[in-house]
Amino acid sequence: MSAPAVRRTRSKRGSGDQLREEIVVAAKRLLAEADRADDVPIRAVAEAVGVTTPSIYLHFADKQELLAAVVADVFRELDDAMIAAAAHETTPLGRLRAFGLAYVRFALDHPEHYRLAVLEPCPKPNIEVDEVLHSSAFSHMQATVEECIAAGIFAGDPLGITFEMWAVAHGVAALMIAKPYLPFGEAEEFADRTLCAAALGQAARSLVGADPDPGTVSDWLARQRP
Known part of the structure; x- marks a missing residue:
């Protein structure tokens, strides 16, 4: 071509x-x-x-280096979209939700770029790992997770929680790009419900106890209901 x-x-x-x-x-x-x-x-x-x-x-130097530059540029565009989406949010949890929805929306609007940046093998693995972890998009999400921890919403390692929340947004985006014919319903609503469930689960995890098993979770939930 x-x-x-x-x-x-x-x-x-x-x-x-x-x-x-x-x-x-x-x-x-x-x-x-x-x-x-x-x-x-x-x-x-x-x-x-x-x-x-x-x-x-x-x-x-070669095509792989050019692709790595494209990936870096895609992450910059993603960060701009996330920041714009969260501009009017006043709470850390609200910003985290806005970031997640903007992430999924960006992926669905730019499927080929998203596929190259996140779904394809890394053009330059060592370079891209540094670019992802130090990208503004990842840094803003981690900073917001740290705000959630400071506000008593989450508890635990901020880096680990950031990866978990990113994995949820990525999972929604990747599934909807790869299998668009599945009955997800309205994309934004599906993404919002999934991201909300992950955030609620993360918030409740510290209340239930460290590494809770299904039985412990079931007992805890029974005590919360009237």
Whole structure:
């Protein structure tokens, strides 16, 4: 697959960062239109930008490094969406809910980008692990989990709880992308119920006791009901 060739004027001195950004943007657009990353060769990206293929390698050592840059850019977009969704929330639990819903919404709106960033094997494993853990999206979610702990809503290791809440949002998004024909009902409502159940479970866990077994949980629930 290739985009129509565009003649590009010679770049001015010092415009390398701009060209690098244009390459990433073009790669993201082509990846969104493709079924998989293998369908987007470096040559197609070069044609879309209007440069020669060797020009791409002046900014990226290989295709895997370009894909890693695309993944980093996807996480930045995801963070922007999460922050915007939680802008008017006044409680940590409200922000956590808004983050989770925005996460699922972003994944469903950008399935190919989400697949590349989270569902495909890491283009550069060591780089991507650092980028994910230090991404603004992950940091904001962990900071909000820490606020929930400080407010007495959750109890436990904030990193572990953040991974658990992320796993729930990711599970909803991945399932709805992979199996869109299943009877989920309205996507936002399904995501909200699932995220709410996970948050309630996390909140109740510390009240029931450490590592509760099914019997302990059943007894605790019976005592809560009239």
